[in-house]
Amino acid sequence: DSGVTQTPKHLITATGQRVTLRCSPRSGDLSVYWYQQSLDQGLQFLIQYYNGEERAKGNILERFSAQQFPDLHSELNLSSLELGDSALYFCASSVAPRDSPLHFGNGTRLTVT
Amino acid sequence: GQQLNQSPQSMFIQEGEDVSMNCTSSSIFNTWLWYKQDPGEGPVLLIALYKAGELTSNGRLTAQFGITRKDSFLNISASIPSDVGIYFCNTDKLIFGTGTRLQVFP
Numbered sequence: 001d002s003g004v005t006q007t008p009k010h011l012i013t014a015t016g017q018r019v020t021l022r023c024s025p026r027s028g029d030l031s032v033y034w035y036q037q038s039l040d041q042g043l044q045f046l047i048q049y050y051n052g053e054e055r056a057k058g059n060i061l062e063r064f065s066a067q068q069f070p071d072l073h074s075e076l077n078l079s080s081l082e083l084g085d086s087a088l089y090f091c092a093s094s095v096a097p098r099d100s101p102l103h104f105g106n107g108t109r110l111t112v113t
Numbered sequence: 114g115q116q117l118n119q120s121p122q123s124m125f126i127q128e129g130e131d132v133s134m135n136c137t138s139s140s141i142f143n144t145w146l147w148y149k150q151d152p153g154e155g156p157v158l159l160i161a162l163y164k165a166g167e168l169t170s171n172g173r174l175t176a177q178f179g180i181t182r183k184d185s186f187l188n189i190s191a192s193i194p195s196d197v198g199i200y201f202c203n204t205d206k207l208i209f210g211t212g213t214r215l216q217v218f219p
Contacts, residue, residue: 002155033206043156043201043209056207090155094206101146102206104155 003027006091006105014113018079021108025072025093031055032074033102034066037088049074050097081112119202119210127218132189134213136202143205145178145185150199150212159200160187192217 003026013019025032034046045058049068060066063081068074078085088109092102119136126132136145144163148156160171162178162185169176173190185202194217202210 002157004155035209042211045207045209048207058207092155092206098144098205101158101161102148102156102203104148104157106153106155 002103002105004029004091004093004103004105006089006108008108009106010109010111012111012113013081015081015083017081017112018077019081019110021076021078021089021091021110023074023076023091023093023105025074025091026103029093029095029103030072031094031097032068032072033092033094034060034074034076035090035092037090037107039087043090046076048097055097078110083112086110086112117202117204117208117210119213121213122211123214123216125216125218126192128192128194130192132192132196132215133186134188134200135184135186136210137184138204139183141182143182145176146203147174147176147185147187148201148203148209150201152198156201189215194219 005024007022031050033048035043046060047066048056052068063079066076088107090107092104094100146161147159150156160176165182166180167178175188177186199212199214201212
């Protein structure tokens with residue numbers, strides 16, 4: 001058990017809809033990262049937060065947004081969903097932004113129909 | 114942008130064989146990490162390397178941080194069925210290699 005909790009585990013929704021994915025980091029970890037993994041693909045970095053502040057941004061679409069709350073949990077919002085947004089979305093956390101390993105949740109599998 | 118080129122893309126080996134995979138980049142990094150992803154789960158850290166030339170083992174796994182700081186290698190000795198999964202290299206957390214998918218046949 002990594003200590004990182006992601007909810008929900010599965011999400012099925014229709015094109016055009018909006019969803020929110022939630023992540024609770026491991027206790028003591030201040031940094032949260034979001035990744036997208038499409039079928040048989042690698043892990044694409046979306047966005048990173050450290051102690052409530054956005055720290056780094058990857059190839060995150062404008063339709064996607066995220067935030068980290070004062071209690072350090074994070075939410076990833078995906079709007080105007082398209083079929084191509086179907087993927088596994090992983091959250092990971094680490095103690096510090098640099099030089100400390102990532103601890104991953106088990107992901108949210110999003111299916112857009 | 115920065116890229117990590119991981120090879121091979123996939124490997125199909127027999128139980129008991131040794132496995133080697135590597136990750137290369139055109140950029141210099143201060144950290145190399147190797148993760149394994151089991152089907153349906155999130156990646157799990159296997160080995161972390163923080164110094165050029167460093168050689169670190171974790172059971173049957175051995176990883177090395179290349180002297181040029183542009184590459185890293187992961188070896189698995191005497192593979193077993195539970196080694197099946199996808200192995201990813203990672204640097205600075207944000208960039209992951211494309212993954213090596215390992216299948217082990219009894």
